[in-house]
Amino acid sequence: GESVGLHLPTLSVQEGDNSIINCAYSNSASDYFIWYKQESGKGPQFIIDIRSNMDKRQGQRVTVLLNKTVKHLSLQIAATQPGDSAVYFCAENRGGKLIFGQGTELSVKP
């Protein structure tokens, strides 16, 4: 498949700190991107999205940044909480299909 990871990158942060999760995408023609949060044993949950005509979008405690020049996407979580612990996936919409990144496991230390 297109986005199968052999291992899951991990990010460990202290509760209250900010988290930054990064994602690289491959197709310069992709025009819509989504971040999902997946808790253990559950389906992915929509967090925030961004279109390619934007470079930044903010939600509640989350910000997504898009750098089309280097095909890079990031998710910033402010004041990270234990409930934020999960695997985070970026996804790009390519012709109506979602192509998922490999995911990053976020661990929040109390």
Added chain:
Amino acid sequence: GAVVSQHPSRVICKSGTSVKIECRSLDFQATTMFWYRQFPKQSLMLMATSNEGSKATYEQGVEKDKFLINHASLTLSTLTVTSAHPEDSSFYICGDSGQFLETQYFGPGTRLLVL
């Protein structure tokens, strides 16, 4: 966003049996739904796109005769894993595209274990 349910949440079956997984769109009439498979510590892999009233579109490498998809109504798509084997053990997730056909919203997933 759309609300999607799946049933069952987990199933254990013997090798050689068939298992049906249901995916329901609870608040939206979904003409298109998507089926994914996820192995431990890996990303979601699209298996097929389920189209209401027509044949599903399968991704390369996915056997359509093994993973039967039926989308007979606007709120229900089913995935049947036929003659399941231990290597089919995985987490199966369905999603629907909601009103705007870009964002996908996912069900809670079905954990399949084939003994």
